[in-house]
Amino acid sequence: MNDKQGNNGKSPQDDAWLARPSTIRLLWWVFAAILVLSVSAQLLFKVKGYFGIDGWMGFGAVFGFLCCVAMVLFAKVLGWVLKRNDDYYREQTDD
């Protein structure tokens, strides 16, 4: 079940196509192009805003991005308070 062969001693070019640095660079460019496309598509297709602001150009993009940043940062801060070692409950209940 545990087929451990490792990847040691292989050059990056021997690795799977998806894991090569050149592919990852290419994917970033493709991703950037798609991002630009998704916003510029709003020039062609009007987004119906239910409350005014959500119909603005690029609202979805900015809103999605900012919400995610806010959630990640909030989770990070909360993590300082709430995170415990994996064995926390065992340690607490065994002694």
Add this chain to the structure above:
Amino acid sequence: MTDWLHPALMMLLGALLIGPARGVVRSALVLLVPLLTLLVIWQVPDGVQLSLSFLQYPIELIEGSPVRRLFATIFALMAFAGGLFAYRQARWFELAAAYAYAAGAIGVCFAGDLITLFLFWELMALFSTVVVWCGGTPGARAAGIRYAIMHLLGGVILKVGIEGVMVHTGSIEVRPMLADSFDHWMILIGILINAAAPPVSAWLSDSYPESSPTGSVFLSAFTTKTAVLALILLFPGEPVLIGIGLFMIMYGIIYALLENNIRRILAFSIVNQVGFMVCAIGIGTQMAINGAAAHAFAHIIYKALLFMSAGVVIYRTGKNKCSEVGGLFRTMPLTAVCGIIGALAISGFPLTSGFTTKTMISQAAANEGLVWVYMLLAAASAGVFLHAGIKFPWFVFFQKDSGLRPKDAPWNMAIAMVLFAGLCILLGVAPQLLYAYLPYPVEYQPYTPGKVVFYLQLLLFSGLAFFLLLPLMKRTETISLDADWLWRVGLLRLVRGLGVVLEMIRGAVLGGLEKMGRHLGIRARHYFGAEETEDGKTYGVFARAWPIGTTALWIAVLLSAYAFFYYL
């Protein structure tokens, strides 16, 4: 046929026969029973079909309606796919327990009265606990006990509410109500406990990840979605559900972001997704209820698919944590692709089932002019993509090369995954297939260019945020404290603290008594002690042997004193 055959009975019968059956017969049973149950479910017409009297209460064992059939259908379908996924790897008693658990869920679907609902509710609690225990580890055993306590407690609260309704109204019919009295509140709380609502959401992420890789696939489907159906039947349009739903949505996202255990990420995202449904039920319009039902249907499929994908990884590698896996796409392409399809569906990407169902809920909020609900649902859609849509496949199948080269899924698991992945896309491409069976007529068009552009922007830029913030999301070997800390550690500490205080009081009382006793002893010894001191004398004053002359002298002194004072 349904005059005498209850769909849940069919399933339960199958569960009972799995044990004694052997070999091919057992496999055939596992695969055929859910399909036969499905057949029976589709025969159930609208209205009460099977009723009897128990303690003078009219028991309505089968009541049909579109939403009941819809939920029963997805439960039976789920049992089939789960059975197919598990039947060659899981032990027979796990399969039997899972089928009995499914029978409970299907029974709740058709319960026309609260007593029947309660009975099947408890059947679910019982056998889902067994499924958790089938994890087979000490951790699974402990989590199963905590799970059982929580659900039995929920059952008691639900029962209190049901009894109250019985006494105060005389009717035990399943009918819409609002949280406007103690009885109704008890029923609502009992149901919400099963929906993993706050503050007890932690039972879900505590227990499901401890079950076996096959068990968690079953667990992901039934309990919370039965609660969603119960809310649709009993509390449509109850405003308090909007707030509870929104809280569950945000809770699920934040906790999943903090989590390292693969299946616990998915467990938190169940709470998140059920939050969407609970919120929709709170909105309560026809479109919102349609959205909740459709979303539950779609959710069971993609969530089971995600748990299947995670289950295969755990089955093949024995690893549970994001920090221990990575780069598995190299040797598990099918599992990776199916996992990604499930992840895209849960994120509500266009052309997947999540898009055609979740946007219906947002639309219902917009139609009611609920600005904040609409905006929070949009933010949550972005957050779902962040915590489940990318995080799960990224950390499991890509991320770093963990060096693990496990084989891809066994054929039965592969077929089950492909089946559900196909359904995710089918319901995304042809949503009318599902819309036709929703409780109310659907006049909703998910694919308008503007809507697709809006959601693509929202999701793609969430993706950008994920990759830019990746350094902040480095996996740590940690868990996150939840409200269950209160009873897992807090209660223990309280009991131990009370013990210490009692021990102190006991010590003080005993110490005082001992001191008093010692003092009394010293005085007693001083006067009456019989033992001898070091120089051979007796210790006690009155116990010593005094010389007879001394006694005579003292008597003479006393007598003279007496005579002196007498004549004075």
